[in-house]
Amino acid sequence: MQYSNELKVGAALILSVIIFFVGFRFFQDLPLFQGSYMLNATFEEASGLGEGNPVEMKGVSVGTVESVRLDQNDQVVRVQMRINENIRVPEGSTVRVTGFSGVTGVRLVIKPGPADNPPVTAGATLSPPPQGTVLERLSDQAPALASKADSVLNSTNTTMQALSDQLSNPDSDVRTTLQAFRRTMEDVESITEAEKETIRQFLSNLEAVSGDLREFTGTRGDSLSLAVDRLNRSLTRLDRSLASFERSTATLDTLTTKLNEGEGTMGRLINDPSLYNRADSVAARTNRLLLDFQENPSRYLEDMTLVKVF
Amino acid sequence: MSSLLEFLFSPLRALGRYSILMARAAASLDEIRTYWSNLFDQMVRIGIDSIPIVSLAGAFSGAVLTVQTSYQLESPFIPRSIIGSIVVPSMMLELSVVVMGFILAGRVGARIAAELGTMRVSEQIDALEVMGLNSVGFLVLPRVLAGVLMFPVLYVASCAIGIGGGVAVGHFGGFITAGEFMDGARQFFKPFDPFFGLIKAVTFGFIVTSIACYKGYYTTSGAEGVGDSTTEAAVLSCVFILVADLILAVTLL
Amino acid sequence: MIRIEHLSKGFGSLEVLNDISFEVRDGETLAIIGRSGSGKSVLMKHMVGLLKPDAGHVHVDGRDLCCAEYGELRELRKRFGVLFQGGALFDSMDTFDNIAFPLEYFSDLTSSEVEARVEECLSLVNLEGVGAKKPSELSGGMRKRVALARAIALEPQYILYDEPTSGLDPETSNTIDQLISHLSDELNVTSVVVTHDMHSVLTSADRVAFLHDTNLHWIGPVDALHDRPDPVLDAFVRASEYHLGDPSASVPLTQDS
Numbered sequence: 001m002q003y004s005n006e007l008k009v010g011a012a013l014i015l016s017v018i019i020f021f022v023g024f025r026f027f028q029d030l031p032l033f034q035g036s037y038m039l040n041a042t043f044e045e046a047s048g049l050g051e052g053n054p055v056e057m058k059g060v061s062v063g064t065v066e067s068v069r070l071d072q073n074d075q076v077v078r079v080q081m082r083i084n085e086n087i088r089v090p091e092g093s094t095v096r097v098t099g100f101s102g103v104t105g106v107r108l109v110i111k112p113g114p115a116d117n118p119p120v121t122a123g124a125t126l127s128p129p130p131q132g133t134v135l136e137r138l139s140d141q142a143p144a145l146a147s148k149a150d151s152v153l154n155s156t157n158t159t160m161q162a163l164s165d166q167l168s169n170p171d172s173d174v175r176t177t178l179q180a181f182r183r184t185m186e187d188v189e190s191i192t193e194a195e196k197e198t199i200r201q202f203l204s205n206l207e208a209v210s211g212d213l214r215e216f217t218g219t220r221g222d223s224l225s226l227a228v229d230r231l232n233r234s235l236t237r238l239d240r241s242l243a244s245f246e247r248s249t250a251t252l253d254t255l256t257t258k259l260n261e262g263e264g265t266m267g268r269l270i271n272d273p274s275l276y277n278r279a280d281s282v283a284a285r286t287n288r289l290l291l292d293f294q295e296n297p298s299r300y301l302e303d304m305t306l307v308k309v310f
Numbered sequence: 311m312s313s314l315l316e317f318l319f320s321p322l323r324a325l326g327r328y329s330i331l332m333a334r335a336a337a338s339l340d341e342i343r344t345y346w347s348n349l350f351d352q353m354v355r356i357g358i359d360s361i362p363i364v365s366l367a368g369a370f371s372g373a374v375l376t377v378q379t380s381y382q383l384e385s386p387f388i389p390r391s392i393i394g395s396i397v398v399p400s401m402m403l404e405l406s407v408v409v410m411g412f413i414l415a416g417r418v419g420a421r422i423a424a425e426l427g428t429m430r431v432s433e434q435i436d437a438l439e440v441m442g443l444n445s446v447g448f449l450v451l452p453r454v455l456a457g458v459l460m461f462p463v464l465y466v467a468s469c470a471i472g473i474g475g476g477v478a479v480g481h482f483g484g485f486i487t488a489g490e491f492m493d494g495a496r497q498f499f500k501p502f503d504p505f506f507g508l509i510k511a512v513t514f515g516f517i518v519t520s521i522a523c524y525k526g527y528y529t530t531s532g533a534e535g536v537g538d539s540t541t542e543a544a545v546l547s548c549v550f551i552l553v554a555d556l557i558l559a560v561t562l563l
Numbered sequence: 564m565i566r567i568e569h570l571s572k573g574f575g576s577l578e579v580l581n582d583i584s585f586e587v588r589d590g591e592t593l594a595i596i597g598r599s600g601s602g603k604s605v606l607m608k609h610m611v612g613l614l615k616p617d618a619g620h621v622h623v624d625g626r627d628l629c630c631a632e633y634g635e636l637r638e639l640r641k642r643f644g645v646l647f648q649g650g651a652l653f654d655s656m657d658t659f660d661n662i663a664f665p666l667e668y669f670s671d672l673t674s675s676e677v678e679a680r681v682e683e684c685l686s687l688v689n690l691e692g693v694g695a696k697k698p699s700e701l702s703g704g705m706r707k708r709v710a711l712a713r714a715i716a717l718e719p720q721y722i723l724y725d726e727p728t729s730g731l732d733p734e735t736s737n738t739i740d741q742l743i744s745h746l747s748d749e750l751n752v753t754s755v756v757v758t759h760d761m762h763s764v765l766t767s768a769d770r771v772a773f774l775h776d777t778n779l780h781w782i783g784p785v786d787a788l789h790d791r792p793d794p795v796l797d798a799f800v801r802a803s804e805y806h807l808g809d810p811s812a813s814v815p816l817t818q819d820s
């Protein structure tokens with residue numbers, strides 16, 4: 001009797017201690033039975049990243065954020081992450097912070113480098129992806145472009161000749177090509193129009209959602225309203241910029257495709273001043289937009305109609 | 311006038327008597343070896359025997375919380391894993407431990423108060439005393455210690471089974487898959503949460519058992535007195551669980 | 564020796580005992596008699612420090628109970644065996660465990676010796692073979708006798724009996740009276756017997772204390788009762804005698820009339 005009482009109590013105590021710590025490690029997302037290693041990263045901005053946030057690689061969770069520390073000396077954020085042992089991160093991988101805290105949660109995303117690179121060693125520091133505008137990025141690749149341009153110019157010479165031949169021929173397909181291109185541009189614009197409707201729907205849906213969310217503010221008010229607040233900010237920003245963003249990228253896309261198609265098209269483009277102007281202004285606009293994004297996020301906050309709901 | 315003073319002072323007097331009883335219990339800690347078997351006996355009665363009911367309550371509160379959360383958050387624009395990140399901390403911080411506290415205020419608190427009350431009115435406590443035993447060390451201390459030690463165990467059981475119940479109902483009820491649930495739970499997991507739950511469990515364990523011992527130990531006037539003590543022990547335990555819950559939340563969160 | 568000095572006790576506005584002084588001498592058996600509600604049980608509880616006097620002192624072997632530390636009080640209490648009016652058996656334990664309980668806590672006996680001692684105590688109160696029963700399965704008189712067995716199990720120096728024979732048939736009452744005398748004579752136990760049973764008083768007591776109207780109305784040797792020392796006491800004793808209806812008990816008292 002005595003003995004069995006002590007046995008029962010002892011068993012219950014041990015069992016609950018085990019359950020507690022296994023559960024604890026489980027929710028902390030530490031691998032239960034496998035090892036892990038540490039990687040470091042340095043950011044200008046943590047964007048709400050915190051301990052325990054997941055680390056993903058190609059959308060798969062591969063570890064957790066171990067610590068986030070503000071380095072006062074260098075004014076940067078130093079982040080430590082714990083990566084599951086069986087995950088190989090190739091050299092040349094980059095890491096960035098994504099996600100809005102609140103709804104989807106902030107997380108670190110590792111963009112793996114070339115698969116045949118050797119894996120980084122434990123304790124290595126991953127760098128953020130190269131930052132900057134489209135044009136800055138282009139200038140990063142200037143040497144490569146220069147050599148390409150060289151060969152392009154070479155072939156342009158030949159093309160010019162062929163071009164003048166072509167242009168003198170009234171049956172040439174240059175005109176048709178240009179018309180098709182214009183039509184594409186119009187399509188892109190109408191798509192953006194349609195997109196606006198979707199965005200409006202999206203926002204009105206969101207308003208309904210926020211009603212639901214309000215019921216939770218009693219218990220988890222702070223974190224939820226903060227989350228919705230941030231969501232709002234992001235969505236307003238998105239709303240404003242999505243249209244022009246899409247237009248810009250679509251145009252850019254088309255342009256690059258055309259550029260990549262070959263010297264012939266390149267020649268045609270060069271001969272069409274309106275297209276050139278268009279490309280120029282698109283690039284400039286994208287540039288401005290991205291700069292604005294980085295420098296004045298507050299401008300995108302002005303129209304926070306949804307926040308008034310709270 | 312004097313009855314009004316009496317009315318005003320009686321809570322203070324009660325608090326004083328309660329504190330003295332607890333101090334006597336603490337003072338008899340060095341004799342606990344003498345009452346070792348009592349301690350294990352009480353740990354089984356208060357702890358092990360309560361596991362089924364506490365598990366049941368935990369499972370149902372976890373399940374209901376999951377269903378209601380998914381009902382309230384039904385929207386294509388909120389990832390469903392959010393359900394997990396609401397249910398799990400709610401269970402850890404509040405629901406499992408408070409529901410458990412209420413149930414045990416009835417199950418454990420009332421039992422202790424009735425047991426000690428009956429021992430008091432049938433002079434069994436006096437009989438212990440005249441044998442030269444320390445009745446507080448013999449009766450009160452093992453019960454309070456057992457409460458403080460076993461409530462955390464019950465909390466772990468209630469919480470684990472509650473979260474399990476939530477996952478199960480979410481998964482098989484088609485609200486949220488187990489994977490999404492756990493992803494959400496891990497996303498917003500704060501390491502302090504389960505420890506806060508443990509702190510609450512210890513506090514509630516002390517509240518329920520000590521109030522019940524106080525009420526039972528100082529029972530007067532027969533069967534009616536035992537009835538009063540039992541009711542008051544259960545009611546007061548619930549009230550003080552709520553008060554302590556608020557105080558802990560304000561000071562520790 | 565238990566010495567009580569100027570003891571007064573009340574509950575709220577009710578005064579139960581007023582300025583009571585007497586002593587219980589070593590080795591004697593003192594009977595305390597008095598009306599129901601006159602404070603006999605209250606007085607008895609003062610002797611083991613279960614109640615604290617409002618005024619006055621209780622000395623046990625020269626130690627004042629009111630001023631003793633709790634640890635010392637517990638040591639003093641170990642010299643006592645107390646039979647409560649209601650028995651006060653632990654109803655979570657069976658009869659055997661009830662009697663073995665003080666032995667397990669306060670004696671160095673092995674478990675087989677404990678078993679032997681429990682059987683011995685049970686046979687002393689005519690209750691062989693009820694060891695496995697719970698108190699709730701016993702009759703009122705049986706419970707009282709089990710409680711008596713528990714009180715004497717440790718062979719204490721002092722035994723306080725609160726109505727040891729109430730609720731018992733005359734034959735069993737006689738056995739209990741003989742047991743009290745036996746313990747007192749053979750083992751030199753000092754006894755205090757609270758009782759209504761004049762037969763008990765006459766067979767086992769050396770001295771009698773009569774509580775009346777909150778006071779210790781009369782105290783003296785049991786033989787002095789024959790001399791009808793006090794009209795109130797006389798009325799009380801006679802009432803008991805008629806109530807008893809036992810002609811043999813009335814013989815010595817009615818001799819003179």
Ligand SMILES: Nc1ncnc2c1ncn2[C@@H]1O[C@H](COP(=O)(O)OP(=O)(O)OP(=O)(O)O)[C@@H](O)[C@H]1O
Binds near residue numbers: 574600601602603606
């Ligand atoms: N704990 C208590 N609280 C209040 N009053 C009490 C208490 N104990 C005893 N009394 C009162 O003290 C008086 C004496 O009680 P006590 O039990 O000593 O009587 P008694 O002489 O033993 O009577 P009986 O022969 O019926 O047992 C009674 O009037 C009773 O109401």
Ligand SMILES: [Mg+2]
Binds near residue numbers: 603725
């Ligand atoms: Mg009495």
